[in-house]
Amino acid sequence: MTKYAIADVKARWILDSRANPTVETELRTEGGTVAVAAVPSGASKGEFEALELRDGESAFHGLGVKKAVDNVNSIIGPKVKGMDVREQKQIDDTMIALDGTPNKSKLGANAVLSVSLAVARAAALAQGMQLHEWISKLYHRKPLLPVPFSNVLNGGEHAGNDLSIQEFMVVPVGLKTFHEALQAVSEIYVSLRSYVTKRYGAVAKNVGDEGGVAPPMGNTQEALSALESAITDAGYSNGKEIRLAIDAASSTFFINGKYKIDGRLLTKEELMDYWKQVIAAHKIMSIEDPFEQNDFETTAKFTAQVKPLQVVGDDIFVTQIARLKRGIDVGACNALLLKVNQVGSLTEAVDAGLLAIKSGYSVMVSHRSGETTDDFIADLAVGLGTGQIKTGAPARGERVAKYNRLLKIEDDTGIPYAGPSIASKS
Ligand code: PEP
Ligand code: MG
DSSP states (O other), X not given: OOTTBEEEEEEEEEEOTTSOEEEEEEEEETTOOEEEEEOOBOSXXXXXXXXXOOOOSTGGGGTOXXXXXXXXXXXXXXXXXXXXXXXXXXXXXXXXHHHOSTTOTTTOHHXXXXXXXXXXXHHHHHTTOOHHHHHHHHTTOOOOBOEEOEEEEEOGGGSSSSOSSOXXXXXOTTOSSHHHHHHHHHHHHHHHHHHHHHHHOGGGGOBOTTSOBOOSOOOHHHHHHHHHHHHHHTTOOBTTTBEEXXXXXXXXXXXXXXXXXXXXXXOHHHHHHHHHHHHHHHTEEEEEOOSOTTOHHHHHHHHHHHTTSEEEESTTTTTOHHHHHHHHHHTOOSEEEEOHHHHTSHHHHXXXXXXXXXXXXXXXXXXXXBOOSOOHHHHHHHHHTOSEEEOOOSOSHHHHHHHHHHHHHHHHXXXXXXXXXXXXXX
């Protein structure tokens, strides 16, 4: 038995940012290292995500995680006891085999992921390393401080307004350090809040699930103009230091074969023309899920036509190798959104990320709309050197936890900021 052997695994429920329970696991090694990790949860989930195990009983409106917690405590824990926390793949493979289903529906992706993340954190701590250092070593990647794709204005399923598009993001590509980049994001966010409050009244002070403002608006143009005004008001310019990005999350407004946007019902061909106009008019550098999650063909056609625009696959790929391979084969998207809980283990999520990189795709590490204060993804983005992270507005504790962790990493290490490399690609 070495000091790296797992001595004890204990799960419990904690709350996420939408007041729903989620799984937190605490893992102890023989050497006395204690590591904790918690699992996030999405709202606009992809149809093919790994299964988040919920109790379906009256408690928590059916969203209890008692079964997932029990699965960690009585099935996964005893099985991984004695295993070496530095053997991430071996431990993840053991849990995947123990589950035995293609989508982790027996044990729950939430149960498996909480252990998987706690293992990585324990390995780092036990070796006296920062988590990002361990990730970078484990996966042979050069670390980078990621460019934040900051969702300052919320719509779609994350807000109570009539915007079809889910996320309106500012991207500080032209700043020199992560500190300067986050300062710009913060200044723009505060300018935006005052812009929308003046225009829509005090109701516009309310925020959506990811901390972005959520004014009562229903038109894409209106939202993008608000962002452009806020960028100027804060002393920056769109197209220079700052770029714009959107997550359409278009499966959420795909109704009976048409896309419902800006009060109109568009065919996929009409939506393609619409995206091209919006992208050109607002100097957008990145669009996520422009077409519904099963339309690889239109997504591929679009990706080819809008080059070098970044087209990110979230619901279409769900961080899973099989769907990503299909996308790479046909040329659907040129970037992967990496969400650890879409697949349910660190090993599988990183495998998808590495395949994307090998295939010339970019990778954006992402939070979920339901989050905890666990800042794991900040270290993941740095350690993998993906150059991009999506972790919401610079407001609300569960979002700020990741930003603040990135500030500390830059402060402690001087790892370079990815801004210039992203700017040159867009
Ligand atoms: C997203 O769609 O990119 C997202 C973060 O939202 P959710 O977690 O609700 O899927
Ligand atoms: Mg998305």
